[in-house]
Amino acid sequence: MFGKTCKALLSWGLAFIIAISLANLISLFYRSGAGSIPRTNAFSNNIRTPGSRIVRGSEGYGINYADKNGYMNSDSLPLRDDYILFMGSSHLEGLQVMQDQNMVTLLNNMIDTHARTVYNMGTAGYDLPLIIEGFQAGIEEFPDSSAIVIELSQMAYDSDEIQQALVQTHYDPADSGDHLVQALGTSRRLRNDTLSILPVISLLRQQFESIYFGFQGAFGIQATVSDHANDVRIYDENESDDAFGDGPADDAVVNPQAFFEALDQAFALLRAEYHNPIILLYHPRVLLQTDGTAKISRDKQYYDDYLSACENNDIYFLDVGDAFLRAYESDYSLPYGFNNTTMGSGHLNQTGHRIVAEELYKALQQIQSKEKQ
Amino acid sequence: MSFVSLAFALLFVATYFACKLCKNKEQKHIVLLAASYVFYAYWDARFLALLIVQTYISYFLARKIQRSATKDQAKRFLILGVSASLAILGFFKYFNFFIESFSRLFGIDHSGALNIILPVGISFYTFQALSYLIDVYRGKLQACDKFIKISLYISFFPQLVAGPIVRASDFLPQLDEERVMNRTNLVEGLQIFLFGLIKKIVIADRLAVCVDAVFASPVSYSGLSIFFAVVAYSIQIYCDFSGYSDMAIGVAKTLGYDLCKNFNMPYLSKNPSEFWKRWHISLSSWLRDYLYIPLGGNRKGKARTNINLMLTMLLGGLWHGANWQMVFWGALHGGALILHKTFREQCDKHGFTLKSSVLKTIASVASAVGMYLFVCLCWIFFRASSFSVAITMITRILTNAGGVHYYYVFTFIYGAIIAAAFAVGALRNNGNGFYPLLDFSKFYSKVLILLVILLTLMFFYAGDTAFIYFQF
Numbered sequence: 119m120f121g122k123t124c125k126a127l128l129s130w131g132l133a134f135i136i137a138i139s140l141a142n143l144i145s146l147f148y149r150s151g152a153g154s155i156p157r158t159n160a161f162s163n164n165i166r167t168p169g170s171r172i173v174r175g176s177e178g179y180g181i182n183y184a185d186k187n188g189y190m191n192s193d194s195l196p197l198r199d200d201y202i203l204f205m206g207s208s209h210l211e212g213l214q215v216m217q218d219q220n221m222v223t224l225l226n227n228m229i230d231t232h233a234r235t236v237y238n239m240g241t242a243g244y245d246l247p248l249i250i251e252g253f254q255a256g257i258e259e260f261p262d263s264s265a266i267v268i269e270l271s272q273m274a275y276d277s278d279e280i281q282q283a284l285v286q287t288h289y290d291p292a293d294s295g296d297h298l299v300q301a302l303g304t305s306r307r308l309r310n311d312t313l314s315i316l317p318v319i320s321l322l323r324q325q326f327e328s329i330y331f332g333f334q335g336a337f338g339i340q341a342t343v344s345d346h347a348n349d350v351r352i353y354d355e356n357e358s359d360d361a362f363g364d365g366p367a368d369d370a371v372v373n374p375q376a377f378f379e380a381l382d383q384a385f386a387l388l389r390a391e392y393h394n395p396i397i398l399l400y401h402p403r404v405l406l407q408t409d410g411t412a413k414i415s416r417d418k419q420y421y422d423d424y425l426s427a428c429e430n431n432d433i434y435f436l437d438v439g440d441a442f443l444r445a446y447e448s449d450y451s452l453p454y455g456f457n458n459t460t461m462g463s464g465h466l467n468q469t470g471h472r473i474v475a476e477e478l479y480k481a482l483q484q485i486q487s488k489e490k491q
Numbered sequence: 492m493s494f495v496s497l498a499f500a501l502l503f504v505a506t507y508f509a510c511k512l513c514k515n516k517e518q519k520h521i522v523l524l525a526a527s528y529v530f531y532a533y534w535d536a537r538f539l540a541l542l543i544v545q546t547y548i549s550y551f552l553a554r555k556i557q558r559s560a561t562k563d564q565a566k567r568f569l570i571l572g573v574s575a576s577l578a579i580l581g582f583f584k585y586f587n588f589f590i591e592s593f594s595r596l597f598g599i600d601h602s603g604a605l606n607i608i609l610p611v612g613i614s615f616y617t618f619q620a621l622s623y624l625i626d627v628y629r630g631k632l633q634a635c636d637k638f639i640k641i642s643l644y645i646s647f648f649p650q651l652v653a654g655p656i657v658r659a660s661d662f663l664p665q666l667d668e669e670r671v672m673n674r675t676n677l678v679e680g681l682q683i684f685l686f687g688l689i690k691k692i693v694i695a696d697r698l699a700v701c702v703d704a705v706f707a708s709p710v711s712y713s714g715l716s717i718f719f720a721v722v723a724y725s726i727q728i729y730c731d732f733s734g735y736s737d738m739a740i741g742v743a744k745t746l747g748y749d750l751c752k753n754f755n756m757p758y759l760s761k762n763p764s765e766f767w768k769r770w771h772i773s774l775s776s777w778l779r780d781y782l783y784i785p786l787g788g789n790r791k792g793k794a795r796t797n798i799n800l801m802l803t804m805l806l807g808g809l810w811h812g813a814n815w816q817m818v819f820w821g822a823l824h825g826g827a828l829i830l831h832k833t834f835r836e837q838c839d840k841h842g843f844t845l846k847s848s849v850l851k852t853i854a855s856v857a858s859a860v861g862m863y864l865f866v867c868l869c870w871i872f873f874r875a876s877s878f879s880v881a882i883t884m885i886t887r888i889l890t891n892a893g894g895v896h897y898y899y900v901f902t903f904i905y906g907a908i909i910a911a912a913f914a915v916g917a918l919r920n921n922g923n924g925f926y927p928l929l930d931f932s933k934f935y936s937k938v939l940i941l942l943v944i945l946l947t948l949m950f951f952y953a954g955d956t957a958f959i960y961f962q963f
Contacts, residue, residue: 133937140938141945148949321949328953331497410710410894450713450895458900460704462711 142318148175149324150317153310155188155298159290161205161256162241162248165189167310168295173317177464178214178456187259187295189241192217195226195234202236202482203260205249206269209401210240214456214465221466224475229482240269247275250283250384254391258289265395265485267478273400273417273424277373280380284387378423385431395485397434398424401474404442404452406462412446414439434485438477445473492533494684494738495692502526503742507672510746516669520639523647523746530648531612538610541579542646548575549620550641553627553634569628573621580617583610588813612652614810616645618777623659625781632660640666649742653735655753655773662748670747680745682940683926687737689947694905695731696952698723701899706874709884714891716898717884721867723902724874726909729757732771737926756916756924758866758909761858763827766866774810778803793836800832801825811873816881820872827865 151172154164165188166172172182172190185191190211204210204222212220222238229235239256249256249268257263291297302310313320388396403415416439428435445451453470455461466474492498506526513519532539552572559565586607594600623644626632635641644662645651705712705720712720736753743750753773760766767775783803789796801822808821838844845851868885875881887894916924929936 129934130937130941133934134941136938137941137945140942141949144946145949318945318949322945325948325951325953333498406708406711406895408708408710410708412711450893452895457898460700461895461897 138318142316145317145321147173149173149321150314152314153320155295155302155306155310157293157298159255159288160293161239161252161259161287161289162244164241165295165298167314168299169193170314172213174213175458177459178467179458180213180215180217180219182213182217182220185295188298189237189239189295190217190220190222191234191238192223195232197237198230198233198235199262200264201234201260201262202265202267203256203263204236204238204240204267204269205244205253205256206240206267206399207244207271208240208242209271209466209470210238210269211242212238212240212466212471213242215468215471219468219471221471221475221478224472225478225482228475228479237263245272245275246270247279247283250280250388251285252287253388254286255289257392259294263394265397265482266392267397267399270398270400271402273420275377277377277380280377280384284384286387286391374419374423377420378427381423382427382430385427385433389431389433395434395489396432397436397478397481397485398428399474399478400424400435400437400439401442401453401466401470402437402439404439404446404454404462406452412443412452412462414443434481436477436481438474441473441477442470445469492530494735494742495688498533499530502530503745507677507745511672516666517639519670520643520666524639524643527643527646527648527651531646531651534611535608541583541610541613542616543642545576545579545616545620546642546645547638548572549623549645550635550638553624553641554636556624556628557634565628569624572624576617576620576624580613583607583613585809585813592815615654615656616651618656618774618810619645619659622656622777622781626659632663635663647743647748649739649746649748650750653732653739654771655736655739655751656777657750657773658777661751665748672745672747676747677745678931679926679928680741680743682741682928683744684738684741685940685943685947686926687734687739687741689943690730690734690737692951693947694901694908695727695734697901697950698727698730698899698905700952701897701902702727702874705897706876706880706884709875709880709887711895712887713894713896714887714889716894716896718888719898719902721871721884721888722906723899724870725758725863725867726902726905728870728874729754729909730905752924754924756913756922758863759859759913759917759922760862760866761855762831762862763824763865764831766862767824767828774807778807782806796832797829800828804828816872816875816878819878820869823869823872 151174152167152170154166156164166184168184168186168188170184172180172184174180174182182190183192185193190213202225210221212222217223220238222236222240226234226236237260239260244252246268257266292301400416402417405413405415407413416437425435427433442453445453451469452462453466453473455464456467492502506522509522509526510519513522528539528542531542549572552568552575555568556565556572559568623632623641627634635644640663643666644657644659647657647662650657701720702724705717706724709717733754740750740752751773753771755769755772757766757770760769783799786799786802787795788799791799802825804821804825805818806821808817808819808824811817811820845854871884872878872881875884886892912924916922919925929940931937931940
């Protein structure tokens with residue numbers, strides 16, 4: 119009896135090892151990549167494991183590589199002395215498209231195919247307040263840039279959040295990718311290596327976290343008490359989209375003057391810290407209308423504040439919304455969304471990255487000729 | 492409570508072990524009934540009363556029918572029972588629809604009318620109750636002496652809210668037996684449950700992403716994109732509904748009960764008549780036995796047969812939902828059945844048959860493709876939010892209108908998987924579906940089941956998981 123049980127357990131154990139290996143093999147091509155490394159004294163509070171390969175297939179499909187600094191850049195080309203530094207969020211990081219299709223590589227190819235002229239510091243979750251906070255550290259880590267582009271997908275932020283971001287982080291070379299890898303603790307190194315070799319763990323964990331284990335609504339009690347509406351979700355164009363952040367708390371909207379002052383102050387700080395051109399790249403949402411047209415959804419409430427703050431502080435403001443609309447009107451192409459999620463929502467797709475790169479290239483040429491004058 | 496929830500997992504485990512502890516079938520029936528009532532009340536405890544009232548009407552009047560001295564008296568009780576059951580269904584499911592239609596017709600403001608919430612599964616359990624009453628009246632079945640037995644038949648939780656619509660003549664005899672709950676039942680039942688779960692949470696729910704987007708704003712998408720979204724919906728509704736049926740069959744099996752097959756690879760059908768023998772079998776056979784045949788079936792001449800067919804399908808459409816689109820959907824299928832019947836009669840009359848086996852094969856494939864496309868056309872009316880949206884979608888498909896190109900990857904992946912599964916069924920099981928049950932004495936079966944579980948966990952869709960047929 120005991121022997122039979124042991125044999126059965128052994129057999130199931132072996133079967134599990136084979137099954138998980140096969141599942142892991144699939145994960146390598148669907149969702150894989152080493153974990154991130156946390157840090158404190160730098161532009162971002164975490165970087166991707168330097169030199170790692172990241173595959174993402176749940177929204178679009180992209181195979182991307184982190185360079186020695188932990189940012190999503192190809193190490194194959196040498197970095198030119200005068201390069202353009204990009205700061206931004208997951209849109210800029212561009213894990214949803216192949217590395218040679220993201221805005222940074224496309225723009226680089228437009229400028230010079232033999233050297234790296236654009237450097238991508240895109241970090242998931244890094245929206246304007248975090249960029250402002252890490253701005254000084256960013257230019258300290260990459261001091262030779264000839265221009266900075268700040269990618270912006272939403273405009274609405276809490277004025278307090280912007281105020282707090284004025285306290286600048288300074289760069290500590292000990293927090294560079296190289297140093298962090300060398301100084302990585304055993305447990306973190308083990309964790310990152312495990313995640314790199316066994317991506318199925320990370321995928322299963324992510325799926326597990328998305329399961330709802332609650333008992334809300336049981337027996338209709340909640341509905342009876344609160345006369346709660348049903349579970350059907352109705353699309354609301356003001357609803358937040360994960361790729362576009364959560365927006366500010368309601369009280370931030372109450373005081374537009376405070377918001378403008380905070381923004382103006384923040385931009386003045388950026389201008390004081392950096393003397394080359396700064397471009398604020400705004401890519402608004404594109405909403406598909408039920409009549410078949412598309413509408414650019416700009417954050418109107420804040421739009422003029424940004425224009426004024428940019429003008430006050432000699433920052434170029436580039437809005438690619440009209441280019442998005444022209445692309446839709448010419449061949450119905452949308453800058454957001456993918457064929458494995460929904461079109462029109464989520465992160466920038468190949469078309470979006472291409473349009474942004476083209477618009478940026480045009481803008482950079484204009485800025486260059488203006489600077490010469 | 493949904494099958495896809497922690498609450499259900501807990502209820503199932505508790506019920507399973509409680510049943511195992513039961514010393515006889517009477518105790519097991521009490522446990523199962525309690526579990527069924529918890530399962531149903533979990534949605535909204537208020538509707539449990541309705542279920543019990545419906546059960547009591549069936550119990551009381553079936554006994555009256557059986558004890559009736561004359562056929563006329565029995566008929567009166569039957570009419571009373573059927574009327575009462577249909578009145579409950581009519582009030583909760585169709586009241587809003589009739590008030591709205593009436594108000595529109597006469598231009599009356601109906602904003603002050605009652606807004607009645609549809610109790611989940613009411614169409615399913617009402618039809619089960621009706622079949623019980625009719626079978627007792629027809630003398631096919633003895634009326635239950637014990638209230639608990641009829642209660643369990645109507646409210647047995649695996650099939651309570653979305654079928655299969657079990658016949659009393661199939662289920663009640665199982666309650667008279669000591670049904671075994673052994674390891675074989677458990678292993679097979681859980682495999683069937685997993686099979687249905689994959690159809691639901693991996694395939695159907697994922698496809699809903701594309702379907703919902705395109706049906707919400709079809710004018711934005713190209714004709715080809717809309718066509719593929721309709722294909723996606725055909726897979727979604729099949730996997731959603733047949734997935735639920737599989738889960739119900741699987742859960743019932745673990746507890747020792749057999750439920751009838753509800754789907755048999757419907758998209759292999761070569762004609763409308765075959766489609767309704769493969770799609771929602773428990774409903775179509777119910778409509779045939781309790782509506783089409785009592786109306787006269789095909790016994791009262793050609794014209795009457797066609798009218799009976801159309802009436803049956805119109806009511807079948809209305810059963811699916813209280814709106815005119817569902818009625819129209821039923822009419823499309825009714826019309827197709829009439830056309831097919833007429834075509835067959837003409838072929839027989841003129842002795843037209845294909846002699847070449849090659850031509851027969853080509854005709855079979857063309858028929859299956861044609862039937863699938865027709866079913867897809869009908870699904871547009873079934874799913875679209877209004878007639879105008881449905882017409883817009885069809886127009887845009889036919890004119891290949893320009894718009895956003897949205898070729899949802901999962902439509903092709905899951906379409907290929909379903910097509911491969913149907914091909915296996917067609918080749919290995921003479922055109923019939925089967926559950927690919929594994930024998931765990933073989934090592935590769937262990938690897939396969941663990942791999943399937945892992946892949947399910949990796950690729951299930953974590954968004955909205957409501958079953959489409961709950962709304963019926």
